[in-house]
Amino acid sequence: xxxxxxxxxxxxxxxxxxxxxxxxxxxxxxxxxxxxxxxxxxxxxxxxxxxxxxxxxxxxxxxxxxxxxxxxxxxxxxxxxxxxxxxxxxxxxxxxxxxxxxxxxxxxxxxxx
Amino acid sequence: xxxxxxxxxxxxxxxxxxxxxxxxxxxxxxxxxxxxxxxxxxxxxxxxxxxxxxxxxxxxxxxxxxxxxxxxxxxxxxxxxxxxxxxxxxxxxxxxxxxxxxxxxxxxxxxxx
Numbered sequence: 531x532x533x534x535x536x537x538x539x540x541x542x543x544x545x546x547x548x549x550x551x552x553x554x555x556x557x558x559x560x561x562x563x564x565x566x567x568x569x570x571x572x573x574x575x576x577x578x579x580x581x582x583x584x585x586x587x588x589x590x591x592x593x594x595x596x597x598x599x600x601x602x603x604x605x606x607x608x609x610x611x612x613x614x615x616x617x618x619x620x621x622x623x624x625x626x627x628x629x630x631x632x633x634x635x636x637x638x639x640x641x642x643x
Numbered sequence: 644x645x646x647x648x649x650x651x652x653x654x655x656x657x658x659x660x661x662x663x664x665x666x667x668x669x670x671x672x673x674x675x676x677x678x679x680x681x682x683x684x685x686x687x688x689x690x691x692x693x694x695x696x697x698x699x700x701x702x703x704x705x706x707x708x709x710x711x712x713x714x715x716x717x718x719x720x721x722x723x724x725x726x727x728x729x730x731x732x733x734x735x736x737x738x739x740x741x742x743x744x745x746x747x748x749x750x751x752x753x754x755x756x
Contacts, residue, residue: 576745
């Protein structure tokens with residue numbers, strides 16, 4: 531039973547446009563969410579996180595939105611750049627319950643110049 | 644600041660053998676987590692070590708075991724290797740028991756023949 535779901539295996543976006551990556555979760559205990567980016571032959575790199583007390587967190591070109599009632603979060607990248615092409619993983623955990631990170635299967639983003 | 648380093652980068656073993664994978668945590672970090680990433684999947688939590696004690700375990704059999712040393716480096720040991728153990732093994736370090744953003748190494752690619 532997948533607790534964190536990324537339903538789009540891949541996404542193609544033109545350079546300069548917005549990339550929106552989506553993630554859904556089922557466990558109501560999750561209160562901390564993260565996005566990681568992974569290039570081939572490298573480990574995942576932390577991008578941005580959000581706790582459940584917020585509904586938005588922004589860091590430069592990256593913004594994460596959290597909709598707790600829908601159990602949905604999204605990562606917006608604006609503007610998209612060719613160097614953003616990678617696999618993006620959504621992850622969730624419960625800080626209060628000290629549970630481990632649970633990852634989605636990832637979405638492969640291709641930014642076309 | 645030294646990042647997370649893992650060794651070896653690649654390893655080929657046969658069924659029934661045993662393997663030890665190594666991880667040096669990022670400087671200042673005292674928590675190490677190990678993940679298994681099968682092809683097309685997200686990282687799956689194996690276990691976590693905090694101050695040399697196991698601090699949580701995922702749904703992996705006892706033949707997956709680990710150690711953390713006083714310098715916070717860590718080992719993952721897998722006995723009686725099976726074909727399904729073929730995967731990328733990722734180590735991540737962080738500070739403290741709570742799941743603050745974890746920083747990943749580049750992984751060890753383990754192939755079982």
